[in-house]
Amino acid sequence: MTLNVYLSGEIHTDWREQITEGAQGLDIVFTAPVTDHAASDDCGVAILGAEDNKYWHDHKGAMVNAIRTRKGIEEADVVVVRFGEKYRQWNAAFDAGYAAALGKSLIILQQPDHDHALKEVDAAALAVAREPSQVVDILRYVLTGTLPC
């Protein structure tokens, strides 16, 4: 059994690396959005031409990024969405809703102070974790039946 896992959300800490390194040796294919913030913001105009209007600048970029994120989510068995401490992170919640509607297994990674604000998102999830290592433990258990010591 190969697990396809999409890692959505916060891009300012190394949580994706913690998970992919912790999961070494497991039969998992990880995918993720482009996490280079500048490239992600500017990909639309850098490739398809500049826009005077910031709205359309953003729009072109968001649509190009959607090619990757939708494929990632649609092919995933498990979608992990991390909410960080800062920023509004509406794209993270959007991805969670998108994944939920497609029936994906959803794991939310967030701190307790966001529990109330994330209650509708958490209610669609199969697990709410606090640490990347817990996500690794879940993935290992799902694939091998082994619990952490």
Added chain:
Amino acid sequence: MTLNVYLSGEIHTDWREQITEGAQGLDIVFTAPVTDHAASDDCGVAILGAEDNKYWHDHKGAMVNAIRTRKGIEEADVVVVRFGEKYRQWNAAFDAGYAAALGKSLIILQQPDHDHALKEVDAAALAVAREPSQVVDILRYVLTGTLPC
């Protein structure tokens, strides 16, 4: 042609009333989440029994509310999602993602200062409006082909 329109998101201003009143006479069925904040927070424990742990208190409520919100979104032709000035509003972005994955026509109602933060959400929408009256104008145009004078 009857249009089913689900009004998701911010519950602290009267934008839903502005839209439903503005749309009087049009063949539209509006649905929405429970907008009584206290009832929405406590419905789980009020009906199914108290919880010591605040997390599960919230969880039970969020799951009961999901019965209504999922039916509303799944039966909608158009999902309008309003992002207000305050709070994190992750449930609004979650609903937008859920609706997008189901292929619903999405209208986002938000102010320009959120344009950058909402760019992924907007990229999945067929219209981004600033005022409730614009949503009414869209719905009237969609149903009757009439533009505002």
Added chain:
Amino acid sequence: MTLNVYLSGEIHTDWREQITEGAQGLDIVFTAPVTDHAASDDCGVAILGAEDNKYWHDHKGAMVNAIRTRKGIEEADVVVVRFGEKYRQWNAAFDAGYAAALGKSLIILQQPDHDHALKEVDAAALAVAREPSQVVDILRYVLTGTLPC
């Protein structure tokens, strides 16, 4: 908003009547399996001809009953499944799994002594109730936003 509610499971007590009576005045269409135990067991052979072998006697009946139960579940917004104190009730759990796979909102009605045995079923539900009156309270809240006093 009209809610279609399918009442699956235990057929030996009057829980369906309690719910339908408690929900009077709400915009709900209730459906249910045939609850006449003898008719339900014998419908296949009574209509399509006797069978020597008890297995095929049961089989013909179960297939005729499936015409009704599948339509009921497939058209439902909410599927309520009650597990009683007696019998194996595998058809109730089967209906719950069937409804879960179709993405229906699931309410399980059962006593606490079955919590452990039903944990996989409960994990697919949006509410676990102990009394029929709680199911009525949920349905009323979903439709009207009103909590019990």
Added chain:
Amino acid sequence: MTLNVYLSGEIHTDWREQITEGAQGLDIVFTAPVTDHAASDDCGVAILGAEDNKYWHDHKGAMVNAIRTRKGIEEADVVVVRFGEKYRQWNAAFDAGYAAALGKSLIILQQPDHDHALKEVDAAALAVAREPSQVVDILRYVLTGTLPC
């Protein structure tokens, strides 16, 4: 033709081993839930933190297990569900209903004394077997067209 076969249900006897050993040499990928009873019961709290309330203890575990069981069933061509002599086994019947709703080919493995109680489950199946060896014979026939001597 590679056949994906999910082996659901009873976890107290070696029926899964009998099938996988009997099917050696056939082009089959077998999957199954975690069959370590203690790990399966405790995986939620072992990974995600303890719960005071036994209900939520069970709930967290059942949801983590669902990540594996849903992937297993959704990717299967054939779902074999075994009902043993003991326990209520509602999760087995739930899996059967889930698989039936997804249109999977269902094989039920059970003893004749359960025929009446399982008639609705059996009516959704393409085969009802009594012995693991019969399941092997079906799988071999499906893949190779060869009947047992």
Added chain:
Amino acid sequence: MTLNVYLSGEIHTDWREQITEGAQGLDIVFTAPVTDHAASDDCGVAILGAEDNKYWHDHKGAMVNAIRTRKGIEEADVVVVRFGEKYRQWNAAFDAGYAAALGKSLIILQQPDHDHALKEVDAAALAVAREPSQVVDILRYVLTGTLPC
């Protein structure tokens, strides 16, 4: 509960009338193909222009008829397919396969001398009846729970 029932197959006897008359008073909407044999054969060329080649003459008619038959089958809850004594009736078997793939409840109406030839079709059905009155009895039971005296 309103049942949508599509009556497919043999068009040379009055079995459709027997069923619709027998089912008077039940909440059923019956649909069927055009049963005027000549009109059904010639509808394509009569409306869209003559064809020299008999193959395309038939083709144009079959495609126009498909507008009606596909709508009928796709909106049906129950598809009844009658196989008569004469002709090859491949369109009846085609409709049965089409309905089966869409997950419709299938009732086959046929005489025992065709049992072996129809075994694959019957295996996809929830009931195999010999007389139109049995189909009426099934529909009445499904809707009202009442068995024939």
Added chain:
Amino acid sequence: MTLNVYLSGEIHTDWREQITEGAQGLDIVFTAPVTDHAASDDCGVAILGAEDNKYWHDHKGAMVNAIRTRKGIEEADVVVVRFGEKYRQWNAAFDAGYAAALGKSLIILQQPDHDHALKEVDAAALAVAREPSQVVDILRYVLTGTLPC
């Protein structure tokens, strides 16, 4: 049987009126895009604000129009697409492809000089008509089984 018919394509002649008038008395609900050319071109900016760039001017309008056209096509049983003598009419062909992918019954209304250019579109259709009256004849036949005299 009520037929939902969407009339897509050319907006410069009165073919829609010919069909709806010819079909009077038949149980048909007709829908169509907004056929006021100026309103259709400008709806985006008229409601949501002007754009300096003509591309985004058009884009905003096309997205608002999509709310109506997608609902129309998705709810249709039959999609009629007319190709006129002038203009490129790529939106007509787009609608035909969209309808085909959703499995709608497609009727193409076009003149013979376009046969070769439309061969891929015609190959997805159940009828290719030359005159609006033929579309009426098809719809009457589908609903009543009556051929033109």
Added chain:
Amino acid sequence: MTLNVYLSGEIHTDWREQITEGAQGLDIVFTAPVTDHAASDDCGVAILGAEDNKYWHDHKGAMVNAIRTRKGIEEADVVVVRFGEKYRQWNAAFDAGYAAALGKSLIILQQPDHDHALKEVDAAALAVAREPSQVVDILRYVLTGTLPC
């Protein structure tokens, strides 16, 4: 591009061999039902136990065979259905209907004297061939763009 091709229908001539041999070197995976007539008829009782009643004897076999045929059809890109000169071949027409409802590309292989009887089946096909070699030519063209010399 790998093409999955299911070869359904007549089992008394070597048309499958002609196609698979003719298609050597092309990137095609062929599947087919069990074509050993005796095994196909008896597989149910040979594996799952004898039946006194011939109807259930046939039924058990048809259901076991359905495990293979449904997987074959559901995974196919192209379903070829051959109608021979003899027998009623309702299972072939059933497979064609099943494949059509799933949106598979259908190729019918039949002689002209069956054209009228097969007109509804042919109307759902993308090609009607007379000889196995024509099926090979189609498959080669689809994969390589090469026409027969």
Added chain:
Amino acid sequence: MTLNVYLSGEIHTDWREQITEGAQGLDIVFTAPVTDHAASDDCGVAILGAEDNKYWHDHKGAMVNAIRTRKGIEEADVVVVRFGEKYRQWNAAFDAGYAAALGKSLIILQQPDHDHALKEVDAAALAVAREPSQVVDILRYVLTGTLPC
């Protein structure tokens, strides 16, 4: 992550070669229709027999070509549709509509003078490019996150 990309539309220039060569080294599987114009026009009659009537000559070819194009589009993650300067290119717009209805990521490749005529098509796309090299840049960014220098 492997990207499946279908290249639809104009067949008279070398844009497909420009894209496939530019994308060398990227993990992409490209598919396309048969681009040999003569073979594409005549494939139906060359394989399945001549037709006197040009309409059916074209029809047989278009249906054989549909076997390839539908598989290509249905398996694609990204569908690129190029509109050239000449011809009506309704099949290109048809493919775009077909891909849009299936939820594929759509990239349109066209010159600015077609912007108004293609506005409905562009509104369904995630990117509108002017040059094949921009398509390559998008695909590289989607797969690697790297922007052009």
